[in-house]
Amino acid sequence: MLKVTQLHVRYGTSVTALTDVSLGVGEGEVVAVLGANGAGKSTLLRALSGTLPHHGGQVTRGSIEFEGRDLLGVSPRRIVRAGLIQSPEGRRIFKGLSVEENLRVAAAGAGIPTRHAATVRRTVWDLFPRLEQRREQSAGLLSGGEQQMLAIGRALMAQPRLLLLDEPSLGLAPQMVDSVGAIIEEIHRRGTSVLLVEQNAAMALAVSDRAVVLASGSVCATGPADHLAASDELRDLYLGGTPAPTLDGAPQ
Ligand SMILES: Nc1ncnc2c1ncn2[C@@H]1O[C@H](COP(=O)(O)OP(=O)(O)OP(=O)(O)O)[C@@H](O)[C@H]1O
Ligand SMILES: [Mg+2]
The missing domain is CATH 3.40.50.300 (P-loop containing nucleotide triphosphate hydrolases)
Known part of the structure; x- marks a missing residue:
């Protein structure tokens, strides 16, 4: 590969x-x-x-x-x-955006059509239930571990x-x-x-x-x-x- x-x-x-x-x-x-x-x-x-x-x-x-x-x-x-996508060192997420907005932006950046992005987001929520619970929360308020999950979730939005x-x-x-x-x-x-x-x-x-x-x-x-x-x-x-x-x- x-x-x-x-x-x-x-x-x-x-x-x-x-x-x-x-x-x-x-x-x-x-x-x-x-x-x-x-x-x-x-x-x-x-x-x-x-x-x-x-x-x-x-x-x-x-x-x-x-x-x-x-x-x-x-x-x-x-x-x-x-x-091929890289989830960079140091949890590069948008701290001022909500958890869900971070995933939306990541999907848009990867050219995933909006309709399909909702389905992909579902798979990210399944993998990280804690993120789904905090979907409306500002990403900057997540714990360090949760921010790391979000960084990985963002990369996964590109499928x-x-x-x-x-x-x-x-x-x-x-x-x-x-x-x-x-x-x-x-x-x-x-x-x-x-x-x-x-x-x-x-x-x-x-x-x-x-x-x-x-x-x-x-x-x-x-x-x-x-x-x-x-x-x-x-x-x-x-x-x-x-x-x-x-x-x-x-x-x-
Ligand atoms: N932008 C840069 N300009 C000059 N040298 C750099 C730059 N980025 C990295 N280096 C140098 O390249 C080498 C490899 O760095 P790299 O960041 O790839 O290491 P790493 O294995 O990821 O280390 P760490 O475990 O600390 O993250 C180091 O000697 C570093 O100083
Ligand atoms: Mg390094």
Whole structure:
């Protein structure tokens, strides 16, 4: 479904954020991208969703293919319409709008016809009953966890085939982290593939089929999620140890 090949990304002339990153997401898969602060995880997602230029970054080499289509140079709006959407880090929602208005705006932005948007909204309410209870409430008054749910709900309004999530558990209490994990599993069960960036490796590996570990902008380990979950090397990688060998023989 998604095939990233030897991707290089630079910010300005001096910062190389990604070097030679290759990975794939198969139809119906959940793939986790793990790595320490500054490893290049958000950069990878921004490159995929076409939102790098706003951050002064650019892809200097490599390719991104989504369902056979080359995404490099395609506008973010067209990428969303092609079925790939990113729910950005930091819960970007419209705090002055109500919960429901946030979903309406998201649907309009993704080109979902108004009639159909009500049906899609129903599926979001089913997934997040707490949001439905608060549909009239100003989004800025939601709790941190609820705002995160709304950010995911907004992305789902575009009816993506592949959902990119950037640290959905960031700043949440442990109990909420588990519910984010359960929600990702439910989104997956409903037929959406997921590329999940997380610092919470335990949660991410529990809900993923495969994982890719980034260190300093390069893939340093990749393999089935259960193998990585059992790996001591993963802990070393997070502590900034030397890159570990590929766990399943070859980079994805
Ligand atoms: N707009 C920018 N201009 C210059 N350098 C940037 C910019 N955005 C990110 N970087 C640099 O690129 C590298 C990767 O950053 P990125 O945000 O992708 O990391 P990350 O893995 O998402 O980290 P975190 O876990 O802290 O969110 C970092 O060294 C960062 O300083
Ligand atoms: Mg990040």
